[in-house]
Each structure stands twice: as structure tokens, then as C-alpha cells.
Amino acid sequence: MAFALIVQIDMKDAKNKASFTRIRVPTGLNIAQYTTFAQDAAQAVKDISGCIVTGASIGVNFTFTGLGAAASAAADVASKAFFKVRSAVAGFFAKMSIPTFDEDNLVVAGTDEIDTADTAVAAYITLVETGNGTIAPCDKYGNDLVDVEISRELFMEHRG
Amino acid sequence: MAIAPKIRIKISDNDNDPANTEIHVPSGFTIAQYATFANDYANAIDDIALGRVDPKGTMTIPVDISGLTGNTVDPNSDVEQVAAFQFIDTNGEPVDINIPGLLLADVVAGTDGLDTADTEIAAFITLIETGNGTVAPCSVSEADITSTLYARKETRASGKKRR
Numbered sequence: 177m178a179f180a181l182i183v184q185i186d187m188k189d190a191k192n193k194a195s196f197t198r199i200r201v202p203t204g205l206n207i208a209q210y211t212t213f214a215q216d217a218a219q220a221v222k223d224i225s226g227c228i229v230t231g232a233s234i235g236v237n238f239t240f241t242g243l244g245a246a247a248s249a250a251a252d253v254a255s256k257a258f259f260k261v262r263s264a265v266a267g268f269f270a271k272m273s274i275p276t277f278d279e280d281n282l283v284v285a286g287t288d289e290i291d292t293a294d295t296a297v298a299a300y301i302t303l304v305e306t307g308n309g310t311i312a313p314c315d316k317y318g319n320d321l322v323d324v325e326i327s328r329e330l331f332m333e334h335r336g
Numbered sequence: 337m338a339i340a341p342k343i344r345i346k347i348s349d350n351d352n353d354p355a356n357t358e359i360h361v362p363s364g365f366t367i368a369q370y371a372t373f374a375n376d377y378a379n380a381i382d383d384i385a386l387g388r389v390d391p392k393g394t395m396t397i398p399v400d401i402s403g404l405t406g407n408t409v410d411p412n413s414d415v416e417q418v419a420a421f422q423f424i425d426t427n428g429e430p431v432d433i434n435i436p437g438l439l440l441a442d443v444v445a446g447t448d449g450l451d452t453a454d455t456e457i458a459a460f461i462t463l464i465e466t467g468n469g470t471v472a473p474c475s476v477s478e479a480d481i482t483s484t485l486y487a488r489k490e491t492r493a494s495g496k497k498r499r
Contacts, residue, residue, distance in 0.1 A: 180478045187436055188409065193494050195415035195436035199464065201471050202478045207367060207397060213471035214399040220463045222404055223456040226413030227437030232399040237392060238343075238371050240378045244391040247348060251386035253355035275347045275355035276387030296383035303380050304359070311373040314362045318340040 179203075182235035183214045187227035194230070197221060210234045251276040254333055257290055260326035261304055263319035270315040272304070279329045290327040301327070338363070341397045343374045345381060346390040354390075357381065363397070370395055413437040419450060419457075420490040423464055425479035433464065434490070443489045450487040457487065 180200035188194050199217055201210060211234065218232045257277035261270045277290075284291050291297055301324050304313050313321050340360040348354045359377060361370065374393050382389045401407070415436035423431045444451050451457055461484055464473050473481050 180474050180476055187415065189413040189415045189437050190409050190411050191414070193415045195494060197433060197435050199433060199473050200431070200476055200478075202474045202480075205471055209470045210397075211399050213468050215401065215403065216468045217463060218399070218401050219404055220456075220460045221435055222407055224419055224439065224442060224460055225435050225437035226410030226439050227415060228409040228413075229401055229404055229407050232401050234397040234399060236367055236370070236395040236397065238374045238395065240375045240389070240391045240393060242379055243382055243389045245382075245388060247350045247352075247388040248386040249350050251349040251388075252351075253347065253349045253353045253387065256355075257384060270360060272357060272359060274357050274381055274385055276349050276385045278384055278386050282384055296380075300380045300384055303377060308373050308376045310369050311361050311365055313359050313377075314340050316339060316360055317337045318360075318362050320362075 179237045181210065181237070183210070183217055184233050184235060185214075185218050185221050185229060186231040186233075187221075187225060188230050189227045195227070207234070247276065250280065254331050255279050256330045256332055257282075258326070258328055258330045259301075259304065259324055261315075261321045262323045262325050263315045264322050265319040268315050268317065268319050269325075270313070270321055273330065273332070277329055283329050288328045288330075290329060292324075292327055297327075338400070339398045341370070341395055343370070343377065343393060343395045345374075345378050345393045347381070347385055347387040348390065349387045355387075361395075410437070410439065412440075415494050416491055418490045418492050419487065421461070421464070421487050422485040423481045424483045424485055425475040425481050427475070427477075427479045429475055429477075429479065430485065431473075431475045431481055434492075435460075436494075438489055440489070448489045450489065452484075452487055461487065
């Protein structure tokens with residue numbers, strides 16, 4: 177069964193309390209069409225709400241192939257690979273952390289540096305820096321990512 | 337400065353504790369192209385992680401709302417005052433949509449029903465039931481929304497911050 181997309185409209189009231197509303201829309205259309213609908217819906221919602229609309233977004237669901245295998249016994253979400261990636265615009269970076277990182281096999285012995293020579297790590301870094309041939313990742317503001325500056329393992333307690 | 341779309345992937349560990357990882361991607365591509373990249377990225381993560389990479393991921397695409405008219409906050413607005421709509425889909429299943437910050441002037445005096453004859457309430461209902469000419473809302477299982485069961489005022493505690 178396909179799952180509908182979500183149009184979310186974010187709002188704040190006079191006390192600065194935040195809330196949102198969601199409207200589901202069918203799959204099969206393009207982003208421009210969803211965008212127009214989201215804008216129409218945001219206006220219609222605004223017209224019956226005293227809140228200010230602070231944002232709107234479209235939520236798309238993906239189903240991946242080749243994934244879903246059980247976690248290994250050593251998997252821990254607090255063990256993370258941290259990457260800081262420089263963008264093409266000076267001063268702008270992206271940060272990624274990968275939970276359950278395989279620190280026993282992918283960290284340089286005696287350090288907290290990730291082994292960037294490892295084939296799987298190198299493939300991940302290449303994907304982040306150059307993309308998959310069609311889409312290349314960017315920072316929050318759309319600046320192309322060009323170079324992993326920091327890659328190290330971290331242990332960060334999760335909030336659960 | 338516009339915010340780029342964001343792909344989110346969930347990973348669970350051996351205790352089934354979940355965590356997410358996110359990456360931004362530029363705008364301007366098709367959903368199919370984003371799906372391919374997200375699949376590639378999730379599999380690249382799977383190769384360096386020990387946890388269970390959830391085979392379902394999500395992407396959030398920000399929408400420009402700078403063109404909204406009248407987008408100001410009413411001094412009496414309260415997210416706990418909710419316009420609660422229940423619609424019915426083609427399978428007869430209910431679809432709930434709640435709008436925070438209901439303007440109490442849109443409530444029929446002496447009742448908790450919304451004034452569905454009000455121009456703006458009626459416009460919202462029409463948008464949900466019939467769409468904007470291109471996209472028509474639906475249920476989670478993509479059944480088309482066809483009618484309105486009720487439209488009324490409800491009061492709900494906003495509770496903890498939800499995002």
C-alpha cells in the first residue's frame with residue numbers, strides 16, 4: 177500500500193506557542209504541484225486561524241531496497257560517526273552523525289579518527305562529497321558539499 | 337535564504353533504540369531522483385553502521401510561504417482553541433484535520449459547531465473535499481476525501497513542545 181504524502185503547516189499563537197496541522201495528499205504528482213497545493217492550504221488555514229503561519233513543508237515517504245536486516249549485537253545508537261563537511265561557500269558547513277557506527281572495525285587504532293581508507297567509509301564520503309551522479313548533497317542552505325574536514329567517532333548518549 | 341530539502345533515515349540498535357541521521361539535498365529534482373539518492377545514501381550508511389537501517393525513510397521539502405496574505409498573529413489567538421474537522425473518504429473511513437488557533441467568531445453562537453456558511457470556513461472545506469484543481473487531499477491510504485462529517489470547536493491542551 178502506498179502511503180500518502182503529508183503537507184504540514186506550522187503555526188504560532190500570540191503566546192508564541194507552536195502547533196501544526198497536517199493534510200495528506202496522494203502520490204503521483206510533482207513537487208511543483210504539491211508546492212502550489214501547500215501554499216493554497218496554508219492560505220486557507222491562515223484564513224480560519226488567528227495564528228501566524230511560520231512554515232510549510234511537504235513530507236515524502238521512501239521505501240528503500242536491500243535494507244532492514246536486524247541490528248548486530250554490538251549496535252548502539254550512542255556510538256556515532258561524526259562528519260563535518262565543508263561547503264563550496266566559505267564558512268558554511270554540514271554536520272552528519274551516523275548512529276550505530278562500526279567503531280570496532282572502522283576507526284584507526286589508538287585514535288578516534290575514522291578510517292577513511294576503508295572501502296565502505298570512502299564510498300560514504302564520496303557520496304557525500306560528489307553525490308550519486310544526479311544529486312549531490314548540500315548544506316542547509318543549498319551550498320554544495322565539497323570536502324569532509326572532520327571524521328571521527330563519538331559516543332553520545334541518546335535522549336530516550 | 338531558502339532551506340534545502342532534507343532526507344531523514346532511522347537506525348535502530350540492538351536494544352531497538354532509534355536514532356535518526358539527516359542530510360540536505362538541493363532543490364530542483366524530481367521525487368524519483370530524490371528517492372534514488374535516498375536509497376543510495378541509506379545503503380551507504382548500512383555499510384558503515386551496525387544497526388538496523390529502517391527500510392522506510394522520509395524527505396521534508398520546505399515550501400515558500402512568503403506570498404501568504406494577512407499572515408499576522410491575532411492577539412487573542414491560542415493554539416489550544418482548535419477547529420476540528422472530520423471528513424469521510426471513499427471507503428467511509430474518517431480523516432481528521434485539526435487547525436490550531438481557531439477564531440471564535442467562526443463558531444455558531446450557543447453551540448460548538450463552526451459556521452460552515454462562513455466564506456473562509458467554506459473555502460477550507462471545499463479545498464479539502466475537492467482540492468485546488470490539481471491536488472485533492474486524501475486519507476493515509478490515499479482514499480479520496482468526499483464529504484464532511486463535522487466541523488466544531490475543540491479545546492486541547494497543547495502540552496509539551498511537539499517539534
